[in-house]
Every structure is written in structure tokens, then in C-alpha cells.
Amino acid sequence: MTKIERKEFIKGLLFISPWLIGFLVFTVYPIFASLYMSFTEYSVVGASKWIGLANYKKLITDFLSLKAISNTLYYAAGLVPVGLIVGLVLAILLVQPLKEILFYRTTIYFPSIVPAFAFATIGVWFFNPYIGFMNNLLKIFGIQGPFWLSEQWVKRTIILMAQWGAGGTALIYMAAIRDIPRELYESAELDGASAWQRFWHITVPMISPATLYYLVIATLGALQIFDLPNIMTGGGPANSSLSFVMYLYQNAFRYGYMGYAASMAWILFVISFILTMLIFGTTRYWVFYYGARR
Numbered sequence: 001m002t003k004i005e006r007k008e009f010i011k012g013l014l015f016i017s018p019w020l021i022g023f024l025v026f027t028v029y030p031i032f033a034s035l036y037m038s039f040t041e042y043s044v045v046g047a048s049k050w051i052g053l054a055n056y057k058k059l060i061t062d063f064l065s066l067k068a069i070s071n072t073l074y075y076a077a078g079l080v081p082v083g084l085i086v087g088l089v090l091a092i093l094l095v096q097p098l099k100e101i102l103f104y105r106t107t108i109y110f111p112s113i114v115p116a117f118a119f120a121t122i123g124v125w126f127f128n129p130y131i132g133f134m135n136n137l138l139k140i141f142g143i144q145g146p147f148w149l150s151e152q153w154v155k156r157t158i159i160l161m162a163q164w165g166a167g168g169t170a171l172i173y174m175a176a177i178r179d180i181p182r183e184l185y186e187s188a189e190l191d192g193a194s195a196w197q198r199f200w201h202i203t204v205p206m207i208s209p210a211t212l213y214y215l216v217i218a219t220l221g222a223l224q225i226f227d228l229p230n231i232m233t234g235g236g237p238a239n240s241s242l243s244f245v246m247y248l249y250q251n252a253f254r255y256g257y258m259g260y261a262a263s264m265a266w267i268l269f270v271i272s273f274i275l276t277m278l279i280f281g282t283t284r285y286w287v288f289y290y291g292a293r294r
Contacts, residue, residue, distance in 0.1 A: 038263035043256040055263035065264070067239050068247040071155060075243065076222035076275075078159040083218055084211070087169025094174050105174075109167035116227035123161040124149070124232055149233055151240040158228050158241060169214060176210035177203065181290070208287045215279050223272050244268060 001009070013020070038055055042048035059065050094105050111119065126133050127148035135145030148157040180203065188198045226245045229235060235242035244264065252261035 034262040034265055037259050038266050040259045042259040042262075044258060045256070048259065051259070055260050056267070058260065059263060059267060064239060064242070064247055065244075068242050068244040071240070071242055072223055072225065072244040074155050075159065075225050076219060078156065079162055079222040079225070080215065080218045082159055083163065083166060083169055084214060086163050086166045087214070088173050088207075090166060090170035091173030091177055094170060095177050105171075108170055112165045112167040114164075117231055119164050120161070120228050120231035123157075123164075123228070127157050127161070149237070151237050154229075154233055154237070154241045158225075158232065161228060161232070162225075169218075172210050172214065173207060176207040180206045205286075205288045206290060209289060212279070212283060212287050216276055219275050219279065220272055223268060223275070 037048065039050060039052055040048040041051050041054075090108055094101065094108060098104070125131075127135075129135055129145065129147045129149075132145075132148070134148065138145040146153050148154070184202050184206070185198055188202060193201070224245050225243050226249070229241040229243050230246055230249075233241045235246050245268070248261050248264040248268070251257040251264065
């Protein structure tokens with residue numbers, strides 16, 4: 001490296017030093033600190049005590065921890081596919097050549113920017129078994145609505161309520177659909193392909209990169225679900241809606257078990273990493289890029 005290059009390099013470091021310092025202090029250090037903390041018995045007010053793998057062993061035998069993991073995996077198994085279907089259906093509707101389509105796009109996307117506290121509060125009223133909109137709507141058709149926030153229904157209710165923000169997913173899919181070359185559809189139509197065949201053999205493969213993005217982001221988001229169950233039910237009834245992040249939060253900031261909470265965070269990281277790698281590991285079978293050679 002020449003003298004001039006060294007000077008330019010130092011100048012570059014000085015320019016990015018505010019971000020670099022912030023990244024090291026607020027991202028890198030907390031990561032390694034939480035890893036160390038997960039092997040200790042630590043509360044904010046006292047000194048930490050090294051206990052090795054005791055926190056991780058406790059996770060295996062802690063009933064609430066296992067319950068929270070089970071609930072979280074249930075959320076992920078419901079939120080990801082339901083969100084994909086709802087977002088894709090909305091995207092297909094929002095690319096139709098209608099004069100008022102801009103109004104519809106705005107209307108569909110608007111709920112996505114509403115704070116979680118607001119629509120969770122609305123959700124409690126919406127699914128109220130006696131005066132709620134959902135059961136009153138079902139009553140019109142002669143259907144007796146269930147107790148949506150009961151132990152048997154609460155997780156499914158939260159999954160349904162989460163679709164309030166499906167506009168963000170619809171926006172991504174809408175952009176992917178509009179980017180598909182029109183000549184592909186024209187060629188398929190000339191060959192006699194039906195609407196379903198055009199959708200399955202052209203639309204689905206061509207939007208697969210957007211689907212990959214959605215699956216990764218939605219899976220990570222589902223594993224970290226916190227706002228809706230926390231605000232709507234507080235984890236109840238009988239811990240049936242308690243998510244893993246909620247239980248982590250309770251241990252860290254309600255009970256002061258920072259070491260145990262740190263071990264939970266790392267378990268969540270491992271689960272998230274494994275699921276993400278599984279998704280990426282299957283991409284060669286279903287993700288296609290237009291014009292790319294395989």
C-alpha cells in the first residue's frame with residue numbers, strides 16, 4: 001500500500017468511524033456479552049456467577065420453556081403459509097387493470113403501518129365472543145362463533161389477526177408479478193394454456209425469488225412473535241398463547257434472570273439459523289431466475 005493509498009484508507013475509516021463505533025458497541029459487543037452471559041447466573045443488580053451449561057439444561061426441563069417453544073413453532077407453521085397465500089391473493093387482485101386500483105392498493109397497504117398496539121386492541125374487540133364483529137357476522141349465516149381467545153382457539157385467532165398486516169407481503173408480490181415479461185403469458189395463451197396453467201407454470205416460478213425472501217423474513221418474524229399475544233392475551237389463557245420471545249422477555253425484565261434469558265436468545269438464534277439454512281438448502285429445486293443459466 002502506497003503512502004497516498006494509506007492516507008485515503010485512514011480518511012475512509014475516519015468518515016465511517018461513527019457507524020463503526022456504533023456497530024462495535026451496540027451490535028458486536030452485545031452479541032458476545034450475551035453469549036458469555038448465557039453461561040452465567042446473572043441479574044442486573046448482582047455479580048455474575050459462572051455456571052456452565054446449567055441454563056441450557058434448565059431449558060430442556062422447564063415446562064414453560066417447552067410450552068413456549070411449542071407455541072412458537074405452531075405460530076410459525078400457521079403464520080408463514082397463511083401469510084403467503086393471503087399476500088399472493090391480494091397481489092393478484094392488485095395488479096388488475098382497474099381505474100380505481102391505486103385506491104385499493106393504498107387501502108390494502110394502510111393497515112401494515114398501523115402500530116401493533118392499535119390493531120391488537122382492535123383485535124380483542126373484533127374477536128369478542130359476545131359483541132365482536134366476527135361472531136356477529138357468523139350469526140347472520142346461522143353459525144355460532146367460538147370463543148376466539150379461549151385456550152383451544154387463541155393461537156389460530158392470533159394467526160388470523162396477523163393477516164391485518166398482509167399488505168406488505170402483497171406489495172412485494174405485486175412488484176414481482178408486474179416484473180414478469182408479458183410475452184411469456186402471450187406465448188402460453190397462444191399455445192392454449194388455461195389461466196390456472198399460466199399461473200402455476202409462469203407466475204409461481206417467476207415470483208419464486210420473492211417467495212424465498214418472504215419465507216426467510218416471515219419465518220424469522222414468526223419465531224420472534226411478541227406484540228399480538230402479549231397485548232391481546234398476555235400469554236394466556238393457561239400459557240396457551242405464550243411465545244418463546246414473551247417468555248424470554250419475562251425472564252429477563254420481570255424476573256431478572258438475565259443469564260437464563262440470554263441462553264434462551266441463543267437457542268432461538270440456533271433454531272432460526274437451522275430453519276433459514278433449510279430454506280436456502282432447497283432453493284435449487286424451486287427458485288428460478290429469468291434468463292439465468294443453471
